[in-house]
Amino acid sequence: MNSKVGALVKREVRSYYWSPLAYVLMGVFLFLMGSIFTKFIILYQQYNFQQSMGSGPSVTLDKLANYFYQNMAFVLCFIAPFVTMRLYAEEKRQSTMELLLTAPISSTSIVLSKYISAMLLIFSVVALTMLYVFFLVLWGNPDLQVILSTYIGLLLMLSTYMAVGALISAFTSSQAIAAIFTFLTVLLLWLFQSFGQGMTATTGPIEWGPLMIYLSPLSHFTSFSNGLVQVKDVVYFVSFTAVALFLTHQVVESHRWK
Amino acid sequence: MIQVDGITKKYGDRIAVNDVTFTVNRGEILGFLGQNGAGKTTTMKILTGYMPATAGKAKIAGFDVFESPLEVKSRIGYLPETPPVYPELLVDEYLSFIAELRGVPKADREKKKANAVELCNLGDVRYRLIGNLSKGYRQRVGLAQAILHEPEVLVLDEPTVGLDPKQVSEIRKLIKSMAGSRTIIYSTHILTEVAATCDRILVIEKGKLVAQEALNEFGATGEVVKTEIVMNKSSDKAMAAVQKVPGVKNVRRVEDGAHRFIVETEAREDLLAEVARAVVESGAGLVRMAPVALALEEYYLNLISGRISA
Numbered sequence: 203m204n205s206k207v208g209a210l211v212k213r214e215v216r217s218y219y220w221s222p223l224a225y226v227l228m229g230v231f232l233f234l235m236g237s238i239f240t241k242f243i244i245l246y247q248q249y250n251f252q253q254s255m256g257s258g259p260s261v262t263l264d265k266l267a268n269y270f271y272q273n274m275a276f277v278l279c280f281i282a283p284f285v286t287m288r289l290y291a292e293e294k295r296q297s298t299m300e301l302l303l304t305a306p307i308s309s310t311s312i313v314l315s316k317y318i319s320a321m322l323l324i325f326s327v328v329a330l331t332m333l334y335v336f337f338l339v340l341w342g343n344p345d346l347q348v349i350l351s352t353y354i355g356l357l358l359m360l361s362t363y364m365a366v367g368a369l370i371s372a373f374t375s376s377q378a379i380a381a382i383f384t385f386l387t388v389l390l391l392w393l394f395q396s397f398g399q400g401m402t403a404t405t406g407p408i409e410w411g412p413l414m415i416y417l418s419p420l421s422h423f424t425s426f427s428n429g430l431v432q433v434k435d436v437v438y439f440v441s442f443t444a445v446a447l448f449l450t451h452q453v454v455e456s457h458r459w460k
Numbered sequence: 461m462i463q464v465d466g467i468t469k470k471y472g473d474r475i476a477v478n479d480v481t482f483t484v485n486r487g488e489i490l491g492f493l494g495q496n497g498a499g500k501t502t503t504m505k506i507l508t509g510y511m512p513a514t515a516g517k518a519k520i521a522g523f524d525v526f527e528s529p530l531e532v533k534s535r536i537g538y539l540p541e542t543p544p545v546y547p548e549l550l551v552d553e554y555l556s557f558i559a560e561l562r563g564v565p566k567a568d569r570e571k572k573k574a575n576a577v578e579l580c581n582l583g584d585v586r587y588r589l590i591g592n593l594s595k596g597y598r599q600r601v602g603l604a605q606a607i608l609h610e611p612e613v614l615v616l617d618e619p620t621v622g623l624d625p626k627q628v629s630e631i632r633k634l635i636k637s638m639a640g641s642r643t644i645i646y647s648t649h650i651l652t653e654v655a656a657t658c659d660r661i662l663v664i665e666k667g668k669l670v671a672q673e674a675l676n677e678f679g680a681t682g683e684v685v686k687t688e689i690v691m692n693k694s695s696d697k698a699m700a701a702v703q704k705v706p707g708v709k710n711v712r713r714v715e716d717g718a719h720r721f722i723v724e725t726e727a728r729e730d731l732l733a734e735v736a737r738a739v740v741e742s743g744a745g746l747v748r749m750a751p752v753a754l755a756l757e758e759y760y761l762n763l764i765s766g767r768i769s770a
Binding site for chain 1: 510534540
């Protein structure tokens, strides 16, 4: 089974890097992050200057790095749907899904291979930002442990994005629809954090405010970007991914009992 | 090898396949005939485990399609209606992917790929992008995909659509060459194709199986072969002579003034030789003897228009 998952992943990655989409995404992502990084350097210089004059807030490099990675996590909400949109939608459109579903492989292998491919692809994009870490080290003295935990947080957060995106792609044969709905879902989950903050409504024992904050990946990612690797946050991301992958499996299997 | 027992498939209220039962023996080539939308593709999708039947059972090599899908799928090669190819891959990459997907052992992969490339005549395009190939080539890449792992059972959904006449005849030859070693189900709506390649035909109409016939060595159904005989002189004496040949069932004149008649005989080649001798000996001047090629078509058209019932 493993070699078949390998074959599927290889094919997926090969197809992705053949398309201009991969390079456009990388370009857009690097452009956005580059702009934010530049702004962050200018801010840092300003604050440092103000502080040396004896006024202004005290801002550490680590605080700004935190701000930078929060921005990156948000930008990735826009990038993720473009990575996952084609996973199933394209297979259905060009009727290669029929090939996969009549080949001697299990639906589990298909679902796993799609998820692994998506993770490899999105991480190849995020890996480009190691460049900024290099600059930070070269030029300041950042807390590398915090940066490491931030990247672990990013990996886990992207894992949920990829799983949700794959699930949505499995419902349609249109890449555009898959991308739009994935984006909406990811954005909504992200915004749950701020929705939940002012909310006091309760239904029986359910307190909507804290529940929404709990459901938002943002609240869990924040712990990681603050340097905290907590089991409860890991559990959140892993179970979120697992549920989405399970549902994707059901959708892929559904053709068998429709 | 293939047993289909009372398969029914409903899409909502619409019945696509209605209680279809048939078997295909090992090494047999079965032609699956029917108009577009008659239920051929649906039946094939059920056989390959792509979709389940609403009712009924299908077994391939003794394995139930629904209960042991992986066993069945590893024994089948399937060419769907649209060749399932990735336009962004090279033909060679695609075939490697298929070999891995089908679990062909690493040591055999190159050999089997080379074999499929040769059989499907893909040597010229092996290192080209599938997306840049013509429809005919893509169809052949699809076929190469189906035969690469040398499956026991081949399910081909209209394999010759979109090919030019030369390619069509090559594909037919290829299919014919696999007779005996593989069991093949092959759907089409082109009758001459069936006559040229198949051992047996199934005719499906509006989801129902309307006929199952073995094809004789003349590519026609049943026990009777029709041959048209043309002479350059009056045909009366010749007709009388032919009528006396044992095995001749019926002789009838073609009513268009020419010296022609049609003879119906049992399906034996030696019999035709005797008919020819009888004509020549009667002194009628034999010009031409030709099988009535439309026999199958006539049968089929009669069948689907409901004039005969099987």
